[in-house]
Every structure is written in C-alpha cells, then in structure tokens.
Amino acid sequence: MNKLVFLDFDGVLHPTHFAGEDPFNRVHLLEESLAGSDLEIVISSSWRFTHSIEKLRKLLPSSISNLVIGVTGAPVIGKYPRYQEIQTFLQSHGHSNWRALDDSYWEFPTPCPELIRCNPNTGISEKQIQELRQWMIA
Template sequence: MHKEKLIFLDFDGVLHPTHFAGESPFSRAALLEESFNLLSPKIVISSSWRFTDNLEKLQKTLPTFISSLIIGATGAAVIGKHPRFTEIQNYLQSYGSADWRALDDSYWEFPNPCTRLIRCNPNTGIADRQILELNQWLIQG
C-alpha cells in the first residue's frame, strides 16, 4: 500500500518571487498545473498567508487546479529552531502517516539537510529544476 502524498506549499518565493514587483501573485503557479492534474497530490498550505486569510479565502485566491487539492493548512506559528519544519511535524501528528514534501524557499526553517524540502529560489519562485524533483517524487510508488 502506498502512503498518501502531501505537499506543504509555501506561496512567497514559490508561487511567485518573494518581491514580485511587476509580477502578479501566483505568476509561477502554472508550472505546477501539469504535475498536479496528472498526479493529484493533497496540498496543505504552510505559507504565512494562512495567518491573514482563512482557508476559504486562500482557496478562492489560488488557481483552481491548486485550490481543488487543498485539504488544510498548518496550524499555529512555531518560534524556535526550524519553525516551518516543526509546524509540518505538528500537522502530521494529527493527520497521520504520509509521504510528504515541502515546496519552500525558506530553507533555514528546515533542518540541514532536509531531504523532504524542495528548495525554491526566492528571487524567481519555482522553476524547472524543482518541477523535475517534484515529479520524480510524485511518480515513484
């Protein structure tokens, strides 16, 4: 039996450059569409946007091919070492066992090395290299 695949999705530095002057929000999201349409992983929002907008509003803001796969968001912010990683671990404690990856540019919020982090460049957002890494993980059994 295969474990469920979960993607913990950050927005800034992933779906668009961190400083997206001149670029619209989610300008890089379309790169994920083919992967998500073919392989339909479950998505958990780990972005700090979860602190200002509720899940329903975030789902309306995101492209449909992403919002239709969202099952939740990580919980309260964690202060201390590797906060995003700890937030994911806290989520998984209540969710249960899953094979997961984090699409994130904030590598310092994860232990080094973290084999579950697909690290994006904050200046560009997600690019072909991360899509390739994501697809390899999604298609493996």
C-alpha cells in the first residue's frame, strides 16, 4: 500500500502570514524531496473549502500535483479537527501508513507520531524534509 501525505498549505508551503512574499515560496523543498516518489498526497488545507481540487492542483508544481489523489472532506468541529478529518479519510479509503505536514499542532492529539510539525512563521524547512525522507525510506 502506498504511503500517504496529508498536506496543509499555510504554514507549510509558505509562512502563515506571507504578506509581501510569494505564496508557495517553500514548495521547492517539498518538490525536491518527492522527486521520483510513489507517495500519494491528500490536501488537508483549508484552501480546499474555497478552491476546487483542479484549482489546487494548478497551484502546485506538476511533480507534486501529479501525486494529489484528493482532499479531506467536510470540516470537523470539536477536539483535534484536522486529525479527525484525516481519520475519516483513512477509514473511507483504507490507508494506514501516513504522515501529515502541518503547522496546526493543536489540531492533532499529543503525541501524534504521524504529524511532521512545521513552523508557521517559516513553513517547511530542512528539518521536516529530513523527517519526511526518513519515513519514505522506512
């Protein structure tokens, strides 16, 4: 079974507040690490509420957009909402080997070994890329 990455945008592919900066200014780090990968990506970002999956794919480099298989579903209200959204997706699609690239750590239980936590002020960095690579080769 393929490995699955749940991808947030804000705080991962660019800083949460990226005024004056290009959106997706950190996506090149993810693109380099996924080159030649057979991972599948599910977009868990709140951008899924305002953009179609086709539009979301167009925002990403083709090497990443080609790996996108879907988006998480309806928002969950309550404790650990992003985690619950991911669990709902996993239950309906039969996946079990996953990681989440996300800066919203409070939306996940502690500990959550599947969470690769990004810094919302910078977005993804080499530290998170290394975590992702270690999991990819395991």
